[in-house]
Amino acid sequence: MAGADGDDSLYPIAVLIDELRNEDVQLRLNSIKKLSTIALALGVERTRTELLPFLTDTIYDEDEVLLALAEQLGNFTMLVGGPEYVHCLLPPLESLATVEETVVRDKAVESLRKISQEHSPVDLEVHFEPLVKRLASGDWFTSRTSACGLFSVCYPRVSSTVKAEIRQHFRTLCSDDTPMVRRAAASKLGEFAKVLELDYVKSDIISLFTALASDEQDSVRLLAVEACVSIATLLPQEDLETLVMPTLRQAAEDKSWRVRYMVADKFSELQKAVGPEITKNDLVPAFQNLLKDCEAEVRAAAANKVKEFCENLPEDNREQIIMTHILPCVKELVSDTNQHVKSALASVIMGLSTILGKDNTIEHLLPLFLAQLKDECPEVRLNIISNLDCVNEVIGIRQLSQSLLPAIVELAEDAKWRVRLAIIEYMPLLAGQLGVEFFDEKLNTLCMAWLIDHVYAIREAATCNLMKLVEKFGADWAQNTIVPKVLGMANDPNYLHRMTTLFCINALSDVCGRDITTKQMLPVVLKMSEDQVANVRFNVAKSLQKIGPVLEKITLQNQVKPVLDKLATDKDMDVKYFAHEALSVLELTYPAHD
């Protein structure tokens, strides 16, 4: 509503506009994020003629502000007057596409790609395509790298003469002097190939692909591997052998380990793209070589792909290929010198059992699992244990339990607390698979021992673990096996252990239910309110607050309230604070005026 001498609805907008230039980055950022509000208030005309020209030259700002600006402009079409005027957004985005910060540039390109769709075919040729050309022939490589991401969005919607120009520009950038630009072109090669007519894919893209794949810089060559996947998907099967395979073979044997690593890393995608026949003839031997590569990084990347590669082999002779070609290499990797390789393998090797079936698993895989369970590196053992479920389905876990137990015990007592933490997290899973008897017999002691670990994170994880176990095995089991032990710790001379009792009760009261909580846990908690250590006392208050909802009203009134009232007058400040908090959360305080 406009007043006599001013419009007070303008004030907040005025503040936003002024804060676009505030010294505080956070305020500038806030303003930029509300750019649409500013534009809405200014109207489409002033947004186009005043706001956008100002923003075009704001590229001096901090990266986070520029990033937000680049993102905003991608959604600005309606605010400048709709698709008819969308080209007004090009100048600010063009200047953002030349900044040195990759994230900002990428966001500007993303927004440009978005608004390109809102250009009419005519506007695309009159406004957008010239911008792409300007960027592609810019002096600095930042603008040329940005151009690489824009060809594919305008290509399908322009006339054939302009198409020819675009193809020419892309070709030029593929042989740019700076490796930065060649890398950008190589990474967009697959995307560009997808929008090209098949004939041009064969005539243009293949030669560019071959050239990039034999670039002098390995950082360029490795990106061609990625493009290989998209190009192979586009071509008919009969052309793959002559147009793609020579390059792929060359990449798999490249002098540079980084290129071979990339091949290993993209192996499943490549496998799908080239189809079963080529996989059988070419990729199987290539994969064998990668598994035996002299560089550990490459072996690790290939080892990671073992399961996926085997899964995707043609079913008719999958088992034979695995048994004769892949398994021998896998066997060698089990005793690799590098622990990353072994642990990569350990994270997928169990998956082979479903593919190979029960007999093969017992005969060939089981010895490997057992060897890895005894590996000197804890990560390898952990990876095996974390994937036990796959084996369980095929042969049952009992086959492994003989070796499993020592492995678990050793990890449970590992000197590194992070290793202990990791194994605790697998306990509920193991418990489920091994069954309650085995657990009681072998693992229960471990779980209780973690409760008195000297690292807090372990004690905390151990309490959480107990809760999950009770969820699995039920309240009766809890009452007989763990509750007595947990409550026994309430008399421990170490106050940290006494507190663990409280933490366990917090975690267990819900899953154990009202009966156990009221009859067994509550008396212990109430008794601990007389503990001489303040930390224990205020944790009693916190515990009572936690378990309160499980208890009956009458129990709360008759047993909990008196104790909390007493703690509320404790000499320690924290105890008082938490007692008051518990009283009010449990609604045990009487309103003063009542």
Add this chain to the structure above:
Amino acid sequence: MAGVASGNDFQWCFSQVKGAIDEDVAEADIISTVEFNYSGELLATGDKGGRVVIFQHEQESKNRPHLRGEYNVYSTFQSHEPEFDYLKSLEIEEKINKIRWLQQQNAAHFLLSTNDKTIKLWKISERDKRAEGYNLKDEDGRLRDPFRITSLRVPVLMPMDLMVEASPRRIFANAHTYHINSISVNSDHETYLSADDLRINLWHLEITDRSFNIVDIKPANMEELTEVITAAECHPHQCNVFVYSSSKGTIRLCDMRAGALCDRHSKFFEEPEDPSSRSFFSEIISSISDVKFSHSGRYMMTRDYLSVKVWDLNMENRPVETYQVHEYLRSKLCSLYENDCIFDKFECCWNGSDSAIMTGSYNNFFRMFDRNTRRDITLEASRESSKPRATLKPRKVSTGGKRKKDEISVDSLDFNKKILHTAWHPKDNVIAVAATNNLYIFQDKIN
């Protein structure tokens, strides 16, 4: 083009000197590194006070056609501050050990600067527009009544005096236990390496929270330590190749394609020692203080205490060229050891066409060697000859018993005046020579 000789081709003449003339030199003002950018348009120096000063080449003016144009201060900023490592109770000096320019990627310029521990990426950019017009205050900065706003004002950009800003873009810290001696940008334009006494790390220019250790020569037991890394550099064209030199006078060339760790070198450059000249100082003076690839990438040059050697990358068993820098000091090694000068780390540089090389010496002398004619020259950076366009006279140190006229006796050399850092313009015959706190710029005389 020869660039060295005093006779036929051209003569070096004085162009400029930067820095205070006072006899009292503040420690913080001592120049610790000098580096031209790729075009030669900018020249950066770093000093012991942690500052970086950038000079820009001004186009030759019409009024003074005889001058090639001068370098004037473009930007000065504090790159590093003194710090204290509380965990190790160690002071970390702010001294700039090295500066390396990045290839220009947009209108701004970027450089890496490093002290002993932390590498920083700086952006140097220009600004010539300023936004004007606020809604809530008027031109004088007085606040307007917020209830009297009748219309919105969008700021307008107005031209202003050129302002050069230096802003830190990335800080690469916590990766070096020992002192960083080298940084070198890779030809892939996205990675660089940094070397300390025992390790070399590879960084991505955009990632600051991790780096890859590519060389580690630290023995399990530090008592078995026999050599340290003294310098390292990436090949100018092959992004997978780098070299590092050691205190034992050897150079190792590594190929990053072969493996993620480059503990095993692919080439090992070492000149067999001459047993007749072996002495107590042999090992100290053979330590390499700098290694530089030629622009062509075919050769590399190493500097040890008394000589500069040029190696062909295809020949590992001996250098193809050896130049004596100040052989007359061989008899003085004992006193140079006592005053610690023997541990001075002299750097060396190539001219733009790799046909000549330059390196420093004592008494503010610096040496140039022409690789084609094998001629050499000793020049002096001194206030006395710093008159505009004054030609630099060649200096001679008397080595025999009898001192000729114009010669300087070895005993009268001033060992406190040393030229450790020099730089040669990548295209032209313009050189920058750091003499303690002064930066001298010399150029060829256009006749």
